[in-house]
Amino acid sequence: MTPLEARNPTVKLLLLVAVSLVTLALLDPATLVLLYLLGLAAARWGAGVGPRRLLLAQVPFWSFGVGVLLVNALSRPGEALVAGGPFRVTHEGLVVGAALALRGLVIGVGTVAFLASTPPRDLMVSLTRHARLSPRYAYALLAGHRMLAGLPRQWATIRAAQRVRAPLGRDGRPRDGWRAWARSAFALLVASIRASERVALALESRGLSAGPRSVWRPVPLGAGDAALAGGVVGVLALVLAAGAVLAPAGGWW
Structure with a gap:
């Protein structure tokens, strides 16, 4: 178990929101670069994200930042x-664009670390017990997360089924064009809507809004979570103070 995985999901979620809100108020590229490097370190060694996986997870945020x-x-x-x-x-x-791009990178790497270190079931249990979130919404979030996790496998199944029925070209391979991809996307959309309807009916039939519910294997909340919160807040304050001191007297403008 990684250091962040052992911490309470609600505490990690609140810290992620706090860091994101602070990041949205920053326009100092140097401070944002330091926060991004700290986020990479937290994802790599705190959440145990491998180098290749971490690199691939940053590609969408880098594209958006560029x-x-x-x-x-x-x-x-x-x-x-x-x-x-x-x-x-x-x-x-350049300065403002770099700052805005770095904001997205900081929030993105924090989200990667949070998702990699937080099992969906633990997040659902923690939200209901510690954040006092209604089970109706907590279980819906868990169901939605599992549906999203299953979309790549469902997409592969749809594509394989359509390629079997596709006409063959001169080289003996199925001919795929943009229409085939559009049909696959539409089939995935229809299947997801039907699955979400079945899940919604199943959740309602189990009476998720009918009174308090007991939890098997509750998620702990203790001194380690307080230490994590204090450490993140302290490091964030030090980074902001260092950025204010080291920034040029006239600012970046």
Whole structure:
């Protein structure tokens, strides 16, 4: 069991929300880079995410960050660094774009660490016992998480079934085009809607809103969780203080 996996899911969720809210108020790229590096360390050694898995998990956030950086660098007014034809890259655009991109990276790596170290069942139990969330919503979140986890396998099954019925090309392989992919996506959507309806009926039939419920293997909440919360808050305060001290006197603007 990894260090973060042993901690209470509700505490980790609240810390993730707190760090995300603080990140949304920052425009200092240096501070955000330091927070991102700390998040990578937490995901790698705190949550036990392997290097390859961690790298692949960052690709969507990097892609989003590059897009945000380019849009701000080319569209935000300010001191021109590069000017050629219709394109004009400004210093303010680069700084603000980098900060906005780094915000997404910090929140993204924190989410990866949280999901990798939090079993869905423990999160559901902790939310009902410690966050006082209604079982109706907690069990619905658990069911939705398991449905999302099963989508890749269901997609592979649909694609395999359609490729069996697809016409063969001259090379003997099934001919797949954008229409085949669209049919597969529509089939997955229909199957997911039907499955969600069955799950909703099953949850209602088990009386999830009918009074208090007992829990087998409750999730503990103890001193270790308080130490985690204090440590994260303390490190966050130190990073913010260091960023305020080391930033240039005139700011990044």
